[in-house]
Amino acid sequence: MNTEIQHINESERKINIEMPQEETQKYFEEVLKKEAKKLTIPGFRKGKAPLSLVKKMYGDALFYDNLDKIAQNKFWDEMDIQGIEVLGVPKLTDLDLKEDGGLKFEIQFEVYPEIKIDNLEEIEVEKVEYEASEKFVENMVEFVRFELRTEEPADKIDSMEYIVTLEKTDIDVNESKTPEKIPVYLKNSSVNPEFVNLLMNKNLNDEFETSIPLAIKKEETENDENQTSTSRYRIVEIKKITLPEANDELAVNYSKGKISTLEELKKALVDAELSYYEKQETDQLRNAIRDAMIKKFSFTPPPTLVERYASLMEKELKKKYKINELPMNILSEVKRISEDNVKWDFIRNELKKKFNLSLTEEEIDAYAQKISEKNNLEKEKVLNYLYSDKSGLLNELEEDKLFDFILSKIKVIPKKVTI
Template sequence: MAYSVESINGCTKKLVFTFDKLDLSEQIKAAVKQKQKSVNIKGFRKGKAPLDMVEKVYGPQIESDALNRFVQQELFQAVTEEKLRVVGYPNFENINYEAGKSVSFDALVEIFPEVKLKEMKGLSFSKDAVTVTDEEVENVKKNYLNSRAEMKEVSDAKVKLAKGQFAVFNFQGEKEDGERPENMKGEEFLLEIGSGQFIPGFEDGMIGMKKGEKKDINLTFPADYHVADLKDAKVKFEVELLEIKEKAFPEFSDELAKEFGFESAADFTAKTKENLTSQKEKQASEKLNQEILEKLIAENTFDVPAALVAQQEQYLREDLTRTLKSQGFNDSMVGEYFNKWAGDLSEKATFQVKSGLILDNLANEFKVEATEADFNAKVEESAKLSGLELEQVKKYYSDAKIKQNLMYAIREEKTFDMIKAKVTVK
């Protein structure tokens, strides 16, 4: 064996190679002959240049390529013999080569770490109770009726503006230096109070106003606001409330319920409660799963491959870039955002890599697998919750990659179920 293996940490190995006798002349000669067939050298037709001339022109490059192939082959054989699960690309160091005599080099490789978890039996967690209120069902009902609602002015002048109502108002913003920009001005602007359409504090500042009332609302723009000269800027908004409006919704009758695809108003209520319960149950489970992972990571220390963290961080960066650009961020603003929050992104990537390694380790330990029956059940559940036809959902998951992602999620979900059976969940 021409190599030895050293452990740098839990996920990094150094393979030290030494070949006291190394003659690459045969490989070089073969490579020169191969090169001769394709090279164009001035004064000769393609592929007809003499071998000695090809070697003279391309010899150093060919020898370097031959050495690189030798190094790669030896590393591959060693990795196979040692049964190392390599992550990313190797890093070669200390390469010493004497033509026709010897070569030595070191190869640093990252591997999947061996994750040994502490006993989970004593761990205790709390899961949020799931309840669905009449108000939540009513909000869903209003979403269905929204397109049929009529906007009506509140005629009582004593009524105070409240969350959920609509304000018709004039406003003008004034900066600390007295500037009154046109882009901070609006007339007869319609705003739903509580929608979050304006910067934090603006809509709250309007709550309680009466029709015809004027008010100054003093605010500070967020530090991460997308307009550079307004970040952390203190601005006074002069507001005049012209009207208060409300949406008047029609009665949710059996006839309307049928138009929306339900058998009756009672059927709508029952199915809405069932769907909301399923959604809340999912949210409670996801929150519990997050707490379980946080605890397992805190309780178990192990090294993670930098290559996996870098790969996950790049994925998060690309995903977040798409989200930011959909919100109107340009390349400069996206770059500024990442400069500010790069540490958070790296921390999140590390957490996700550790989570994945822990769950994969436990899935193997529990012998958890996602079956075709699990897949079919999940597809049927998705169709039920989304209101789509089963065939539509099946068509979506006919894509191999999308199906693979769902199978991975199912395996992960079943692994969490096994974990919860071993810990205490209140």
């Protein structure tokens, strides 16, 4: 018997096997035993006819009809002998019965790719480090002052210290549509200054029409310039607001006594906001690391797994947008994302395997202890929950361990950003 395995890429192989007549017949005998059990021959119960009789009556037909099964059986035996783990369903790409009764065939199959993880220090990613500007701190204090404002009804708008509730009706739209109620704080930076000027000196229940947009548009396109619409507004409520002074008393009132000075309040506000930004940056940094590692350790992922990922994504998108078919550009993006997901799964598993990054019992126990102390729960109950199917906390903990390890090896370039 001759056997040759060709490497198509990191995840796909092709094997050529040439079986002599004796071996081909040996495999056919095994197939014949199974096929004989399905046959009914007059004078015998189903599957009980002697094998010699079945072979005499149907041998040639069964032999030719089951050449693919003979090839597949031989293929799987060969995989067991060589210790190759096959992914998906192998494809019989060529089959030839030789004149001497031997069988020659070719099968293409997928395997788990071999990935070499090394030289992590060559990977570079950028990490944004945020710092708060004086203007940012001022805005945070203004937000607190606004939260603790006092309000009183008014009949006229004569300054910026008002919250005005407007009823808006788009004139170009069906008049029967219910007007939209919009509260507007005149000092809000997102409100169009031209619109604010329009409101000055107007009274309760005044009505007016304008094409000036209420909010400032972040980005303006040619279409926006050409698609101005007129709206009708009615002032349905005016509230005069008074903001508290920015002092230590503000800090005490806002924190309900937990903070005693304005400077402490500023620090607490900035720390909380920067924590949010840093959380967002952590997610972005992990995505950057993932992309950099996929690029460095690139390989062809097994098509079967890519197709599986893509199929799930397609179903979710069709369900979400209630459509039967996805556009070609979306399908291309789905395929790209699916390939990256499969690549990352293999890279991540190889990292865990090579550097022993799976969670240890000690780490899980310490994590359970931390949760139990923080939430006043029995440690045993916490452990049971962590190991249950409902909890994804251990996956998150293992992911944290993985990225902490990667960050300790790669080069992280800080980038200062002032907000």
